[in-house]
Amino acid sequence: MNLLDLPKNEEIVTARDAILRMRVWMTYLVDKWKTIAIVAIAGALIGLSMVYNKKTIYTATLSFAMEDERAGGLGSAMGLASQFGLDLGASNAGxxxxxxxxxxxxxxxxxxxxxxxxxxxxxxxxISLAQFYINITGIKNVWKKAPDTITIQPKLLPGSDRKGFDLMQNSILAAIYEQLLKYHLKVYQRDRKISILAIEVKSENELFSKSFTEALANEVSKFYIDTKTHKSSQNLAILQKQADSVRRELNYAITGFAEANDNVYNLNPGLNVKRVPSTKRQIDIQANTAILTELLKNIELAKIAVRKETPLIQIIDTPILPLNEERPDKIKAMIIGVILGGMIAVIYLVLSRLWRVIMAAQS
Structure with a gap:
């Protein structure tokens, strides 16, 4: 039976015909087992070569929740509603x-x-985490135009002022940022109905993965708190400055009152003019005392307001050494290579024979 002996329009392909054709194809492919085996082995070698030089990847994961006390009422109600499958929409989507x-x-x-x-x-x-990343990957892998050696100092050390960075340092930081975003860093929300976020960092160095994950969470936490408490902190600082000023004036008035009293000690009771400076200082003391009392009261209220507006940063899971490892699986890569290689060989053999038969039928 020919491989392409297709029935005419009026003919019907029976089950026997289909089985016979399948046998023909199977016989053909079995005869070509050497070709299929060679291509499958080549696929296994290609798969092995792809993972052979790959290093172990370490994954650090940190999960946290940010809660603002001022949004507690409605936020709690929405959280309760979501537990019963009710979606009331995002209260603070903007x-x-x-x-x-x-x-x-x-x-x-x-x-x-x-x-x-x-x-x-x-x-x-x-060293800085940027410098650590350069040491791990190599400066040329970060930016090809960079010199062979360059130093990016960490915070609080000389030369670490971000505003003082030159063009080369800015360019390298930008290149590192792009690589981190593309290959290493992932931030996601674990579930749409809960406010738990996770930071995931993957790299070839265990310490870098852990340290960068924690540093990123720390920076976001500081930015979050500073932003939320900016106005109330400013108000507290102004009140504190006013209180310090009034306290200095009060101390000056107390000293002046004592000096004025010393000047009129054993003074003739009939000379009242001499008592005026002492009286003025006493009035200043009373006024400044009243002002300072009120300011101190307002300062305590302002401190309460700052504490109330300070959001709660809840760290749920932190990366702990040793981290999760993703080792390249050489056996799995070879098996996949064998399967893909065999499939490619079979498809090629089938298509090539069909093409030869069609061309022979047309000639």
Whole structure:
């Protein structure tokens, strides 16, 4: 039976015909087993070569929740409703710290670069995370135009002022940021109905994965708190400055009152004019005392307001050494290579024979 003996329009392909044709194909492929085996072995070798030089990947994961006390009432009601399957919509969808916005914030260049300038102790030396990343990957892998050696100092050390960075340092930080975002960093919300976010960092160095994850969470936490308490903190600072000023005036008035009393000691009771400076100082003391009392009261209220507006940062899970490892599976890569190679060989043999038969039928 010919491989392409197809029935005419009026003919019907029976089950026997189909089985016979399948046998023909199977016989043909069995005869070509050497070709299929060679291609399958080549696929296994290709799969092995692809993972042979790959290093172990370490994954650090940190999960946290950010809670604003001022949003407690409605937020709690919405959280309760979501437990019963009711979606009341996002109460703070437009807020800078809504979950979706917060994910974008944590992947912003400003926050990531601040985290990269945090320090880490590696082999007894204090270096920035940016420098650590350069040491791991190689400067040329970060930016091909960079010189062979360059130093990016961590925070609080000389030369670490971000505003004082030159063009080369800025370009390298930008290149590191792009690589982190593309290959290493992932920020996601675990569930749409809960406000728990997770930071996931993957790299070939266990210490870098852990340190960068924690640094990024710390920078976002500081930015979050500073933003939320900015106005109330400013008000507290102004009140404190006014209280310090009034306290100085009160101390000056007390000293002046004592000096004035010393000047009129054993004074003739009939000379009242001499008592005027003492009386003025006494009035200043009373006025400043009343003002200072009120300011101190307002300062305590302002401190309460700052504490109330300070959001609660709840760290749920932190990366702990040793981290999860993703080792390249050489056996799995070879098996996949064998399967793909065999499939490619079979498809090629089938198509090539069909083509030869069709061309022979047309000639």
């Amino acid at each position: 807020g800078a710290f809504a979950s979706a916005n917060l994910i974008e914030l944590m992947q912003s260049r400003s926050i990531v670069e601040k985290a990269l300038l945090d320090s880490v102790k590696n082999q007894g030396q204090l």
